[in-house]
Amino acid sequence: MRADDKPAPSSKDSSQRIPIKNVKIHGDRKKDRERYKPGDQIYVRRNQGFFQRLRQRMNMVYFAIFLVLPWLQFNGHQAVLFDIAEQRFTLWSLTLWPQDLTLLAWIFILSAFLLFFVTTFMGRVWCGYMCPQTVWTFIFIWFEERIEGTANQRRKLDKQPMSANKFIRKFLKHSAWLIFSLFTAMTFAGYFAPMQELFVNVFTFNTSATMAAILAFFTFATYGNAGWMRETVCMHMCPYARFQSAMFDKDTLTVAYDKERGESRGARGRKQDHKAMGLGDCIDCNLCVEVCPTGIDIRNGLQYECINCGSCVDACSGVMEKMNYPQGLIRYTTEHELAGKKVHLVRSKLIGYAVVLLIMCTMVVLEVVNRVPLTLDIIRDRTELAKENFNGEIENVYTLKILNMSQTDNTYRLSVKGIENTQWHGKQEVMVEAATVYTLPISISVDPYELKGYMTDIHFVVEQISGDEEVKVEQESRFFNKR
Known part of the structure; x- marks a missing residue:
């Protein structure tokens, strides 16, 4: 029975009835679900903007560190080497042994609380800017764009029947993915085995069967995760996506859509008065969805799939600039700010994490200083x-x-x-x-x-x-x- 068809309650049972309220749904969520089903191929559209430039530069720095570290030498030995066979970890002038398990435990605890602190303050920025899964996914997307073209061109290519052009492009793309995955696997293995010796053995086909199996495993793991699974890893395999909400509060910075300003959505001309048409600032262009690496619609509210990469922020800011509207329809903000309430950047939970971090840092420093080699x-x-x-x-x-x-x-x-x-x-x-x-x-x-x-x-x-x-x-x- 609809709310407007219900009979008037009698005085006898009016106190026992639950009042019915019509809830207005912003946007066509059913249409969104049909358009972006889980498991569908997501064609991420190329996007430019402040946060994308920031992400790209940070990714370049982290990727360069990943490549360079195992090649560095210090006092005649590899500067960073986690030699599991010899049960020793070398970090520049520090060599850790099984006897240093306490120090390793403090380092892991410190890293965990640092992640908690950053998540409480800035949301899931680790996933959007620093996570290897995100970095390698965007690298693989870069190969796609160079070989198969833009998102629309890739979509059209996949719908075409197999042809010489399609076969060549697919072959080149997957070959580039596999070569890059092998290079990644060799670099990663170089953290656990002498790097120079490893590369010589691989290219002279003189590596051991165990190392060959390890390289094959990490090659296909990288190829599968960054090439095929991508957002599936973030949404369904990564535990951080599930427990991150336990660290969120209403003062946590997250990517959010300003519903009060954006609704109701609708297309309009640049020179039309959208206020007179009863429309909000959102022109319903769907660019925020097309540039999202996990394929979600940020306008549907906070979702655990969002990795806070800011791609939708840059896309929306570009549209607002073209429409001569104020930017910030989609932005990094907090629930309290969106509700018009005061934002508390310094709060008890954040202070608690900071205190624990300080204690952990002190323990690590004391452990290193008092360590007898x-x-x-x-x-x-x-x-x-x-x-x-x-x-x-x-x-x-x-x-x-x-x-x-x-x-x-x-x-x-x-x-x-x-x-x-x-x-x-x-x-x-x-x-x-x-x-x-x-x-x-x-x-x-x-x-x-x-x-x-x-x-x-x-x-x-x-x-x-x-x-x-x-x-x-x-x-x-x-x-x-x-x-």
Whole structure:
């Protein structure tokens, strides 16, 4: 029953009825859904403007960093190398080992809270300006435009039956995608294997089967994600798209359509008085939809598919300029601003994230400053805890593993304390190469009159004697007496 057909409520049940209110739908959403169905091919229209220039320049910087970093050398080694086989991560002068798991955890936590802070303040800008999926998608679209033409030309080409022209263009496009994907995979693998050696092995067909499988996997993953799936990854596979709303509030900067100013939509001439026609500023040109990389209509309100790339903002600003209307019909704004309320840029949630970020940064700095690039592991001889040697002394056997976590060769002096008049049998000065483990078998003997009981606590000390840096570690162990 429609609202205007309902009978007048009786006094008996009027208090139990829910009032019906007509809701005006802005735009034809059914038409929009039919035009842009999930899974349909999206032909992203080329667009220019301030935010697109900003995005392109940021993408160029990030892509250049991605390409250059694995080629850089520092002190005779690759500056950035995550060597999983050797279980060490090299970052310039810092080498991280499994023993540095705490530092890695702090770095990951810091990165997460930085993302939360940025999302709360500026919305999903990570997706629009910095996410590798977005960067590579726009690179692949650039190949499309150079080979197949504009969005309308690509749409017409796909509708045509197969011909020599269509086959050649499709072949060139997919070949360019695959070559670029292989180059991406090789660069990415260069973060986990020596870059120069990797490129030589690939181009001389001398790479291992494992590396070949890794390169093949990442090549087709890049080709599939940026070439075929594109917005599907952002909308249905990326978890960030789903939980980002938990960080949004009504003061978060997002791309939004000013409904009060834009409605009602409709076409009009440039010289016509649209106010007299009962129209808003939106001319319903659909450019905001055609330039959107995820194919949504921003005029339907805030949607989780929006990646805040600002493409629709630039498209709408260009139309407003041509129509001599004020810009900002679609803009970066907040819900409070659109509602005419005061915007609170500094708020409790943002302050909370900032405080946590400060704490995380402090913890990371302290972890790096207090980090000692040397570890000592002590392994006792399990076959015989203690024995009596030819001199009548009690002797314990140990294996010392000295890990030099620095990037320079160092010499260390070893000693033991905790028992008086000990005899050290083995080397007491050793040179350990950079980023290697030195295994040293030694034994300690003591006059039995120096021992107070069956077991005595002792400490092994390793002290660096080369270079200007003072590095010293102690490790506790036990010395056993014969029963």
